[in-house]
Amino acid sequence: MTIKIILAVIIGGVVGFFVPDSFYAATDVLLTIGLCLLLFFVGIDIGKNKNVMRDIKRSGRLFFLIPLGVAVGSLLGAIGVGFLLGYPINESGAIGSGMGWYTLSSIIIAPYSSELSVLAFLTNVVREVFAIALIPIIAKHIGFIEAIAPSGATAMDTTLPIISRNTNGETAILSFSTGLILSTMVPILVPLFLFK
Amino acid sequence: MSSILLYLGLLIVGGFLSYKGWIHKNLSAKIDKLQLACLFALLFVMGMRIGMNDRVLEAFAQIGLHAVLYAIFTVAGSVFMVHILLKFFGKRKEAN
Numbered sequence: 001m002t003i004k005i006i007l008a009v010i011i012g013g014v015v016g017f018f019v020p021d022s023f024y025a026a027t028d029v030l031l032t033i034g035l036c037l038l039l040f041f042v043g044i045d046i047g048k049n050k051n052v053m054r055d056i057k058r059s060g061r062l063f064f065l066i067p068l069g070v071a072v073g074s075l076l077g078a079i080g081v082g083f084l085l086g087y088p089i090n091e092s093g094a095i096g097s098g099m100g101w102y103t104l105s106s107i108i109i110a111p112y113s114s115e116l117s118v119l120a121f122l123t124n125v126v127r128e129v130f131a132i133a134l135i136p137i138i139a140k141h142i143g144f145i146e147a148i149a150p151s152g153a154t155a156m157d158t159t160l161p162i163i164s165r166n167t168n169g170e171t172a173i174l175s176f177s178t179g180l181i182l183s184t185m186v187p188i189l190v191p192l193f194l195f196k
Numbered sequence: 197m198s199s200i201l202l203y204l205g206l207l208i209v210g211g212f213l214s215y216k217g218w219i220h221k222n223l224s225a226k227i228d229k230l231q232l233a234c235l236f237a238l239l240f241v242m243g244m245r246i247g248m249n250d251r252v253l254e255a256f257a258q259i260g261l262h263a264v265l266y267a268i269f270t271v272a273g274s275v276f277m278v279h280i281l282l283k284f285f286g287k288r289k290e291a292n
Binding site for chain 2: 161
């Protein structure tokens with residue numbers, strides 16, 4: 001499964017290299033339509049589980065605890081590695097605040113520094129690829145809920161079906177709410193680190 | 197923000213229709229395959245966007261290593277912190 005997923009991205013990358021740039025805008029529409037369909041199907045999948053309301057109630061404090069853990073861990077990780085690489089704390093914090101949402105975080109950072117913007121873009125693209133590859137492994141060896149952590153903000157869309165397939169309905173619900181909370185944090189946290 | 201609301205809305209509508217049993221059984225039975233088809237199409241398009249973006253391709257050579265290191269540490273930090281929080285404050289229930 002993981003190899004197929006990575007292959008799909010690589011084949012897409014090779015095709016994209018030869019496709020004219022004018023097609024770029026169309027990919028926005030394709031992504032939106034694809035995500036709409038996907039989330040509708042994921043909803044159907046979750047709704048098949050008749051215990052869904054009970055599961056949400058049972059999530060309880062995990063509803064806030066998981067996004068908090070993902071955000072704090074992501075920031076500490078970014079600031080830590082940034083220190084070793086010689087980046088200022090605020091720049092590393094901004095990159096860590098991207099939470100895997102590479103388009104938005106790099107756009108917010110662009111006016112501050114184009115180099116940092118590209119670094120944020122790449123970091124979060126790579127984070128998403130890592131998440132895709134690691135979710136099945138973390139779900140199997142560490143725990144279902146921990147498998148949400150690598151995804152960050154993408155836990156509610158692109159990586160949700162992978163989490164859903166590798167864990168259970170309850171974790172999929174928690175994954176969506178985690179992604180939702182983190183997605184709302186990205187446009188707040190990234191500028192907070194860079195602009196005074 | 198509007199796209200987040202749209203996605204959330206579709207997820208809830210899909211979930212509600214399915215929960216109420218209003219989704220045709222043929223569609224319901226094929227839902228796994230449909231999810232996979234969408235996922236691979238999205239990954240392909242995502243890959244295409246990366247391949248089409250010259251800025252990203254050039255940057256890969258320059259600061260790709262830093263990006264990989266940042267990605268490793270943010271992912272590791274997130275997994276570690278969630279694991280620790282679950283250990284101290286969370287209740288574990290992962291029965292399938």
